[in-house]
Amino acid sequence: MSGFRARRLTRPAPLRGSNGVTFGPDGRLYVAQFLAGEISAVDPASGDVEVIVAADGPVQAPDDLAFGPDGSLYITDLVPGRVWRRHPDATFSLVTDRVRLPNGIAFAGDRLFVNEMIPRGRLLELGAGEPAVLTGDLAMGNAMQLGPDGHLYYPHMLTGEVFRIAPDGGPPDLVAADVPEPVAVRFDRAGTLLVLSRGAAGVITRIDLAGTGGRSVLTTGLPGLDNAAFDAENRMYVTSFAGGGLAEVHPDGRTREVAPRGFAGPYGVTVDLGGTVHAADHYRITEPRGDVTTTELLPFAHGIAADGDLLHLTSQYGQVRTYDRGTRAVRTRAAGLDRPLGIGVRADGTLVVAEAGAGRVLAVDAGDAVTELATGLGRPADVTADGEGRWYVSDEERGTVYRLGSELTVVAEDLQAPQGITVVDDWLYVAETGRARVVAVDLTTGETEVVLELPGTPAPAREFPALHAHGLPGVPRPFAGLAAGPGGSLYLTAGGTVVHLTPAERP
Known part of the structure; x- marks a missing residue:
């Protein structure tokens, strides 16, 4: 066994998913990154990115931002249900922990308001005591x-609507209906209302409230728009929860990249029979080829396996689905599972799924009947099969890879957090995330060796919030996928990109 050469298929993105954005007192754009647990400041001229709030700080899932009159940065911490104040000296204080999934945040003078991203949520004013409710529903x-x-x-x-309400309360007024997938409302310097849509086309709807009320539409081509900010010259900057990055949008819909887009994850990876690489990227299915191409916006994609024109997917939130690339139809195969991760396909089309939260390996047949293949595992992460049709599962909690059968057979042990696995010829490859490397196990002799040490430093330790909050998805845990490609090559999701590993003796 020889080592591998590693080549990144895409550049890692400095903003792995970008959400709330606002201009700071220093003229930079401050960007919240919900999935990464970070807040960064971006120079709109140079594109330089500086991490301001790191993932190991008190904020777990920052979603929206607003600067107060004194220069403090106020942050909605979505999943834990908190609002933070970052003081000008970079210290933090908790404003409140009594809001359910706080998202939108805004100031009216020195008064602070937030709203809740849940059905029948509330719009609240935050002060010294209990939050005051302006309106519900x-x-x-x-x-x-x-x-x-x-x-x-x-x-x-x-509901595709935009409302307004006076800061002192009263009944809310409907401003606009039939707005496609609205995610954010912003006013430009001329007072025109712009509504961002979260769909694949990157639509922005202009509404002239001061005049005729007429509408016009910009199509940016940026999938998954999330938020926007305007500078003093009325230049518009937008973020994307799906592709990250930061872009300036011109009045005709053309865009200028300020901070590059890329993966929010990625998570699972697979290679189809034509050699095309597909990666699951939480909010979407993608193809990494120089840039990250969005195949389909499909929350929440984590594990992935190719099967002809079909892509089979798991979500850490409990679903197993099948996406038909020809028809773009999505079929739910199983639901209510406890954090399913890796997925594979038998020759007869039966899906094999590692259910991490329940310690099981499951089979989902053509009729969507679910049966158990193995139970009593710690935290199974991924599954794969060898050329003889024998199946294997990695157990992240126990540091072990097992062969499935009437009993579990240990194939490799004493690993640190093994996740993605795949078999090429008689070798089992394992993404050993706890040691940031890929190891190979000879399935004949049991010999184990390191074939690749991943460069760079490990990601900072962070406390992940709950996977579900108020019935809605939270922040998924990282998952390093591994897949076999043509010519004995491998594909690995690591470091915010997909890495192509080719045997060292080959060009």
Whole structure:
């Protein structure tokens, strides 16, 4: 066995998923990264990115941002249900922990408001005591802003509507209906309302509230828009929860990249019979080829396995689904599972799934009947088969890889957090995430050797919030996928990209 050469298929993105964005007192754009647990500052001219709030700090899942009159940065920490204040001296204080999935945040003078991203959510004013409720029944609120008329404007994500309400309360007014997938409302310097849509086309709807109320639409081509900010010259900058990065949007819909887009994960990886690489990237299915191409916006994709024109997917939130690339149809194969991760396909089309939270390996047949193949595992992460049709499972908690059968047979042990696995010829390859390396196990002799040490330093330790909060998805845990490619090569998800590993003796 020889080592491998490693080549990244895409550049790692400095903003792995970008959400709330606002200009700071220093003229930089501050960007929240929900999945990464970070907040970064971006120079809009140079594109330089500096991490301001690291993943090992008190904020777990930052989603939206607003600067207060004194220069403090206020942060909605979505899944834990907290709002933080980052003081100008970089210390933190907790504003409140009594909000359910706080998302949109805005100031009206020195008064601070947030809304909740849940069905029947509330819009609240935060002060010294209990949050004061302005209104309820929000159909999932999100990014909001104080309008030129002194009202707070906010979207209802579930119903495609935009409302406004006075800061002192009263009945909310419907401003616009039939807005496609609204995720954020922003006013430009001229007072025009712009509504960002979270769909694949990157649509922005302009609404002239001061005049005729007419609408016009910009199509940016940026999938998964999330938020926006305007500078003093009325230049518009947008973020994407799906592709990350930061872009300037011109009035005609053209865009200029400020900070590059890339993966939010990635998580699982697979290679189809034509040699095309597909990666699951939480909010979407992608193809990494110089850049990251979005195949389909499909929350929440984590494990992935190719099967002809089909891509089979797991979600850490409990689903197993099949996506048909020809028809773009999505079929749910199983639901209510406890954090399914890796997935594979038998020759007869039966799906094999590692259910991490339940310590099981499952089979899902053509009729979507679910049966157990193995139980009593610690935290199974991935599954794969060898050329003889024997199946293997990695157990991240126990540091072991097992062969499935009437009993579990240990194939490799004393590993640190093994996740992605695949078999090429008589070798089992394991992404050993706890030691940032790939190891190979000779399935004939049991010999184990390191074939690749991953460069760079490990990601900072962070406390992950709950996987579910108020019935809605939280932050998934990282998952390093591994797949076999043509010519004995491997594909690995690591370091915010997909790494292509080719045997060292080959060019």
